Amino acid sequence: MSRQAKAQNKAGAGVYLKKYWQLYVMLFLPLLYLLIFKYAPMIYVQIAFKKYSLVESVWKLPLAANHGFEYFIKAFGNNDFRYALRNTLTLNLLDLVFGFPAPIIFALILNELCFQRYKKVVQTIAYMPHFLSWVIIYSLALQLLAPNDGLVNMVLMKMGGSSIPFLNDAAHWIGSYIGFGIWQNFGWGSIVYLASIAGINPELYEAAAVDGAGRFRKMWHITLPGIKPTIVVLLIMNLGNILGGGFDRPFAFQNNLVMKVADVIATYVYRVGIKGLQFSLTTAVGLFQSVVGVFFLLMANFISRKLGERGIW
Amino acid sequence: MKVKSTTDKVWDWVFVIFCLFVSLICVIPMLNLLAKSLSGTDFLVRNEVYLLPKGLNFDAYATVLKDPKYIRAFVWTVFLTIVCTIASLTMTTLCAYPLIFEHLKGRKAINIFITITMFFNAGTIPNYLLMQKLHLLSNPLVLILPGVLSVYNMIIMRSFFYGIPDSLRESAEIDGASLFRILISIYLPLSKPVLATLALFYAVGRWNGYSDALMYMRDDRFYTLQLLLYNIINNINQVEVATQEGFSAPGLAASLKAAIVMFSTIPILCIYPFLQKYFIHGVTLGAVKE
Secondary structure (H helix, E strand, O other): OOHHHHHHHHHHHHHHHHHHHHHHHHHHHHHHHHHHHHHHHHHHHHHHOEOOOOOOOHHHOOEOOHHHOHHHHHHHOOHHHHHHHHHHHHHHHHHHHHHOHHHHHHHHHHHHOOOHHHHHHHHHHHHHHHHOOHHHHHHHHHHHHOOOOOHHHHHHHHOOOOOOOOOOOHHHHHHHHHHHHHHHHHHHHHHHHHHHHHOOOHHHHHHHHHOOOOHHHHHHHHHHHHHHHHHHHHHHHHHHOOOOOOOHHHHHHOOHHHHHHHOOHHHHHHHHHHHOOOHHHHHHHHHHHHHHHHHHHHHHHHHHHHOOOOOOO | OOOOOHHHHHHHHHHHHHHHHHHHHHHHHHHHHHHHHHOOHHHHHOOOOOOOOOOOOOHHHHHHHHOHHHHHHHHHHHHHHHHHHHHHHHHHHHHHOHHHOOOOOOHHHHHHHHHHHHHOOOOHHHHHHHHHHOOOOOOHHHHOHHHOOOHHHHHHHHHHHHOOOHHHHHHHHHOOOOHHHHHHHHHHHHOHHHHHHHHHHHHHHHHHOOHHHHHHOOOHHHOOHHHHHHHHHOOOOOOHHHHHHOOOOHHHHHHHHHHHHHHHHHHHHHHHHHHHHHHHHHHHHHHOOO
């Protein structure tokens, strides 16, 4: 490079920086945040393969037995973990089967309402549960479903029936858990579908009406295909999360009588790791969950692309 | 417009009634709670309270308001929510705004750096060990810093910024405004809807979250309201008045718990209906990114 070109380059860099330096200053804090709180913890992932000790630095820890896979082997040999794994899959699958269609159905029905004012009110009410915390939702569940003084059982007993142990018996608990999941999300989840319905070309409906299509034919042949891309994207994300799932909801709903069906990986890690101090074991569990999660996401995306749908990237 | 057939009209009413039913399912738990919080203890003990209060009184609320532990948690959580929301909005803006400039060098690398964090999370224990290492355990900052930026919310804001015409920015650049100036005087004033949406998301997240306090906070002076609520509901440690006035009395316990839950819910229930038109837009932006 000639001296002149170099000088020009330098001047160019000067001009560029003079304009853009502020953007780099702005990005500094967010990137520092991600580096510290999202990337730095990855250093500790290696304790899944090492014998953890409080005093030693993580880099100097000795490798665990079985070429470092001791804790993975231990986890899969552990009954509590196997229950947690099974429950995570079961509850997420049930959420998918019952919880996923609920907002779609609700959006389709809202779309058919012809009184706009009424529709608005119903929407506002249906969004409400999304703004409640899981602790509050569980306390509402207790108020409603408690064996003696819960509203539902009070009504049942008054009608001559017997009290149902909604929250204290395994099978009933699963039902209540899934039910309140639907309750919390059906309204909020419908927002995306309503927006997607609003984007459908109205001429399609008019043309169908001219052809004599009724309400349900239009729903089946225009609305549903119209929102199919949205459904597919959300389905992929849900499938990718089949082994994931939050902590707040299962932890709030758990009680000692139903732990066999209610303990999921997130709560298992908290109980055995943070409370029980078995850091290596639970890091291994967390790593397993993360890796399988990414794998599921890639698979779901791959399959949807094969089927001719738009993936999520 | 053709006249609706009878079957069509019947279906119209079926849908209206279905929606009424759904709304009732949403509202009944809250009504039951409200009724219990306002009822006399005698009626509660005899299981006579359904959806309307019996023996109307505000004793439970008065008792809760006198409880120092509850008031402390309430005030602390309000403070925390305000601080977190402001800090998070600032961080989100600082992250989203630079990324809309196509000529920003290193933009692609930065985008990848950010996206990776959405797919791979180190996990509960590594996060916990990091907090320990940073001496954040039981430090009030642990309830603010770890969640101060949500990449998902950042993407929502960035999509909104993309929707603001470039020409506005370019004409300001020609007038000699710095890029920071353009953010303050053009982008932010035009972004009120998305700012309102994200403020609501962050505030609700902070107000409703309890797992971080549960895992990282050992000092009960800094318990968030939801964690206190969790402990009360599960009878882990009871409110101070409880020991004085007998939380053990079944009727009183029920109305006190109901009043506490009511108190913890009301702030958000009062706010969200007014922000509805904004957050609907925000959710949609998040779902149809780019």
